[in-house]
């Protein structure tokens with residue numbers, strides 16, 4: 001991902017002031033391809049009218065006895081780094097001294113060891129590196145439960161989170177909290193996990209496939225010599241898959257095979273034309289190669305997702321993971337695949353914070369240790385927005401500062417125990 005260093009540098013400048021202020025609760029999701037980071041900063045520099053110097057309210061938490069708490073206004077920051085450039089992530093944490101803001105509860109150990117919630121395979125793989133470079137002890141949170149916790153939280157707390165995408169039309173879907181479960185969560189990262197979610201902490205990973213985002217980016221890199229994931233996506237945007245894919249019409253002499261529901265333009269065999277065309281890779285436009293590849297991977301994921309939804313009678317399939325990238329064509333292809341295979345019975349839904357489910361889930365797990373009610377309050381504030389004078393869901397949306405698909409932040413309020 002060329003240019004990410006620059007993105008981070010720009011962000012550093014912009015956020016220097018913020019991070020000098022109160023930062024708390026850093027969480028990481030260290031995946032096979034990308035590291036996702038979430039942290040909260042309360043700052044006097046935030047410009048919402050209901051906050052002063054970060055603190056806006058103090059009181060007694062009636063639901064948990066006489067517990068004194070502070071409510072902080074601030075920002076939840078979302079950042080990503082390439083896992084292969086983990087040193088950039090470590091430098092970022094170090095330059096902002098974020099390691100000091102993991103677990104800040106009473107049980108936080110004294111001295112130079114800091115505990116930070118982390119999920120994903122990298123929480124295991126890189127635990128020694130974080131200890132050595134930053135004095136951070138990664139407190140491992142299960143990857144699947146983090147994904148589910150992140151998804152459930154977003155679906156309940158964020159107003160404009162889930163949407164459908166079909167034929168270029170994006171429609172936000174209002175989620176009825178009482179009618180959220182069950183659903184299928186399909187997380188398309190390097191590999192793909194499919195999780196049946198039945199409740200707040202009730203879930204089962206029912207399937208997965210190794211043909212995922214890593215496959216698209218890995219094969220795409222080899223086939224097109226692209227230097228970045230975004231470049232590959234951009235190429236695919238301009239390509240025509242019919243140049244390489246073998247369509248039903250190519251096999252049936254221009255017509256479809258209507259008896260079994262296949263139109264002439266349905267892909268009969270991804271990349272199938274390359275077999276008989278006697279061409280070298282160089283003879284194909286990289287745009288067309290990228291397009292065929294994206295369709296192949298997206299179709300396949302859509303199909304497997306649908307089959308799993310069918311297995312368990314699930315009508316809603318939420319797609320997350322950084323492969324989606326809010327990319328129109330990817331979402332369109334997945335939606336069409338789900339629609340096609342389910343005869344319109346099942347729906348593909350996408351999430352605005354698609355890539356940060358695991359990191360958010362890890363962030364929220366601070367709550368479980370009784371160190372803080374940070375996640376709980378965040379959820380309460382945003383799920384009861386209509387009643388809250390402090391924060392409305394619309395404001396949550398409109399206060400997204402940069403594109404959260406990459407690096408960005410949202411304004412929010414959290415509750416921290418004194």
Ligand SMILES: Nc1ncnc2c1ncn2[C@@H]1O[C@H](COP(=O)(O)OP(=O)(O)OP(=O)(O)O)[C@@H](O)[C@H]1O
Pocket residue numbers: 001030031032033034035082120121188189190191192212213214215216217229230320321322323324325355
């Ligand atoms: N800038 C980028 N650099 C690399 N991959 C990107 C980028 N943006 C999107 N992607 C896509 O996102 C995928 C990684 O998604 P994600 O971060 O959700 O998974 P991960 O946590 O790294 O993987 P896993 O969960 O399988 O360990 C990549 O395989 C690629 O398809």
Ligand SMILES: CC(C)(CO)[C@@H](O)C(=O)NCCC(=O)O
Pocket residue numbers: 031032120121143189190191192193207208209210
């Ligand atoms: C191995 C994980 C869970 C790591 O995030 C992910 O990459 C994945 O779900 N891969 C697919 C593995 C499979 O089920 O075939």
